Amino acid sequence: MWRGLWTLAAQAARGPRRLCTRRSSGPPAPGSGATIFALSSGQGRCGIAVIRTSGSASGHALRILTAPRDLPPARHASLRLLRDPRSGEPLDRALVLWFPGPQSFTGEDCVEFHVHGGPAVVSGVLQALGSVPGLRPAEAGEFTRRAFANGKLNLTEVEGLADLIHAETEAQRRQALRQLDGELGHLCRGWAETLTKALAHVEAYIDFGEDDNLEEGVLEQGGSTCWWGRKTPRISPQRLPSLFLSACLLSPTADIEVRALEVALGAHLRDARRGQRLRSGAHVVVTGPPNAGKSSLVNLLSRKPVSIVSPEPGTTRDVLETPVDLAGFPVLLSDTAGLREGVGPVEQEGVRRAQERLEQADLILAMLDASDLASPSSCNFLATVVASVGTQSPSDSSQRLLLVLNKSDLLSPEGPGPGPDLPPHLLLSCLTGEGLDGLLEALRKELAAVCGDPSTDPPLLTRARHQHHLQGCLNALGHYKQSKDLALAAEALRVARGHLTRLTGGGGTEEILDIIFRDFCVGK
């Protein structure tokens, strides 16, 4: 844990910095042991607002506001009349909940006031709380910080919670909830345990191998004899069977476990970007030849006039970006200039930017004019953009593409389709809205693939931090396989394990020694 201290400290420094500066400049703030209160539900008029307190004076505050009544039973909703302690004026009839620590969200004594959501009621109760000695308004995220400080949440859970608070869309909320449940932490802990065990076996072989004749089975390289897999010089061949008995190999050997872990990590990392997309929005880029109706589609999907639409080709010259909630997924929708050559320098720059944006896209909405498929620009677009994305093998392709044929209203109803040799496509009319439902459904499927569907998939790596550590872990496991020096091999495993424990926190040498002494009969 202590190696990760600086990472941790850096993360913490972001939050409490405000506290520090205030402390050094202004009058001394009340100690961080003070009882804090805040409106925990959203601002504005609503049915019910929840006000929360945390800290040792919570019970006192509750009693003063509901005086002269005693504390309600713990964790039971009770109806109470709230009064202003100074004027004795009734404020509201409210549902109050009393959570004595440590069985509360923050680990401290907590009280929740469920009051009617009118702004006057809320501000009245907040003012009343503020008048109670020892109480002060909470700073942003302070409840969570206290929960973290009291060991109620681990680091990933805190991040999950932060995401939950900031979740703007349904899918984000679900993902955040899952991370809060500790699912990612759970997965990482499982991996870290595997690694700890593998490391313990390597360490046992280093520290006790020669004194105690643990055999090379501990490190079995899956049949291939590694260089240290030779007999230690103190053991003669005829003794081998008995020595195998002496070292009790209770579990699969280090190498097998490491290899399995490598596969699992690799699989997870391939999905890694999805979690990030879910947090920060997937990049969906609308592209196509000029005048295909790209801007119309962007306006349609974002339900507002983002782009200027005109029948003139080359109307959109720059990249226009707008955040959109598409089927529950956060999306950054980009309208781009139509792709064509031989135009003025301004539009040419627009085309260059469009192409640049195209490379960064997670999902490409390729748009063609259904009535103009035979034109050179359409053919060229099909041959270059659509074909190049299509030929990428589905597994390693990070980009996905939906081919949309616009202006279906211009096709004669009984006429032939747009052409048999086209790749799979959707028909749409931005003008009439026909085909929009089909497009949305297709988008939902694609986005689910791009972002991952939190309701069914394994927990995602919602932060670059997670990906960074998992990649670091995977790289270290690669070093483990290559190392000929056993001390170096063990170091690689230590580094790998360090990355995992930094994700969730915890884990030390004692843990390794515990496994060594549990699994092996060692002792000189």
Next chain:
Amino acid sequence: MFYFRGCGRWVAASFTKLQFPLARLSSDSTAPRTPHFDVIVIGGGHAGTEAATAAARCGSRTLLLTHRVDTIGQMSCNPSFGGIGKGHLMREVDALDGLCSRICDQSGVHYKVLNRRKGPAVWGLRAQIDRKLYKQNMQKEILNTPLLTVQEGAVEDLILTEPEPEHTGKCRVSGVVLVDGSTVYAESVILTTGTFLRGIIVIGLETHPAGRLGDQPSIGLAQTLEKLGFVVGRLKTGTPPRIAKESINFSILNKHTPDNPSIPFSFTNETVWIKPEDQLPCYLTHTNPRVDEIVLKNLHLNSHVKETTRGPRYCPSIESKVLRFPNRLHQVWLEPEGMDSDLIYPQGLSMTLPAELQEKMITCIRGLEKAKVIQPDGVLLLLPRMECNGAISAHHNLPLPGYGVQYDYLDPRQITPSLETHLVQRLFFAGQINGTTGYEEAAAQGVIAGINASLRVSRKPPFVVSRTEGYIGVLIDDLTTLGTSEPYRMFTSRVEFRLSLRPDNADSRLTLRGYKDAGCVSQQRYERACWMKSSLEEGISVLKSIEFSSSKWKKLIPEASISTSRSLPVRALDVLKYEEVDMDSLAKAVPEPLKKYTKCRELAERLKIEATYESVLFHQLQEIKGVQQDEALQLPKDLDYLTIRDVSLSHEVREKLHFSRPQTIGAASRIPGVTPAAIINLLRFVKTTQRRQAAMNESSKTDQYLCDADRLREREL
């Protein structure tokens, strides 16, 4: 100044030829005939001898108090030194000019480096040692150490006085009271009493107090420590019975020969005292199901095994091995006890069964069918005289059955990284008293305690080895921050920076600091370490500067498996990383300028090791810097964790911090149960304090300027 003959019984006649160093008499004090030393060391075991000589090397007039001079340097348990992790400690003790490595190079009978195939970072230097020779050589060394006085005597109590106000602690030690009532004053006192505190010997159902009746000084001392408020725990350990050499059938057992050539423990030695062909072999045999049977049938006769006192997991008795891992064969090493000893030490057979059953069990084992456990005629008559380090002193090598020892230890979280106690100023603890096991662990603490006791007298800052500098640092940091609930033994796996803290480079890590910061290193050793360090640095930069294409290297050193697919030039340092390449083959390929680096064998070998770890060491250095940043964040020594209000800490964390009193943020972060959040809060506190301090300094400086300016103006007026 005159020869001090104040109290106690002076050293036996055999030592009269040795000149006793001068002892200072505190002429101005109220007790004019009371002797006064800089440092008193209580106990002459592995910690005590190192502590006493280290303090003396640092220039302190030192008194070593021991029960009996003729047991100084006694190896109370196994007849071996070193091993994996322990060999590292010995190298570090040697780097600080300690004794045990040099003595082992003069006293071994079977030298072998363990882990040869697992990489030089985890090589374990080890040797079977001749007990008699070791003791002789150690006593010669001790009695020849300038400034060091040796006196026989048992300590009954500590003399305590008012604390120095500038340090924490409720009182200060200023001397000791001996069992005869006499007193000796000193500036610092080091306790290295081993298993001496309320030690009990257990054989079968019999227990014997380890001090003779009427001669139980340990009780008084233990009571004083307890009264002072030290938290005391209890541990147990054991030792096997000894077997008559001529009663063993070696011809059917596996013979193991020593290394050729022998690798010495000490940096100052190029070779050991004995040729490989003259050294003694070891033999290996195994237990069998009949051994299990005897153990299991007689558990009711074995009180040591049943009791809850924590014994070592890694040096278990045969009884606990059978209980924890039944139906397995356990190995038994048959080790020589010395060149002319007729005893064999059966390592792995430590036991506390009643004496008659011990022989019955041993004769079930292959090769030991006719083995004679040499039984003393009446254990009780001879026994219970315990040495400081847990041995029953074997008069004239009189053989003994295996036995268990239970003893008090003091929770090491009560001492600072300089091994001074939090409670009593200038009182230091080293060795088994701190809950460790093993000669090497004791010796390592002894050196540090000796140095710091001496530095304390001369009011210099303490000498602390960090986790990033040595195994000694890891050992002491683990003890002082985590404490221990079982006898603590060194393992390489405890060490985060194992690749940097190797047996080969202990001198570069510690000798220079030992010379400059502690003054415990001789000029000669210091110069040698400096030469080696600069030669290594020069060698590495030369190896980095030589670059050829891989195909040229392949041509130059055909035996190396250099891949020629790389087009970039390859450095000589990278070529040296190949297993099959050493400095000799490199120097053959590129005689200029590499030839000169092969002249010193040690230098050539160390260059090879540096090359092996070069790429990883770079990353490790970054991490070490991170840790050192943590270590640089000092927590105020007088911080009252229980009441401080500026830091948000849970009650549990407060108590843990209060008990361990970590000196740095780094140490605090290693205390189990101290959460990352608590560390962050502490960190914030330290930063704020530092900033406030800096601001105050700044403002006082400003005041000074203003003052000066005023004065200037006045003068102008």
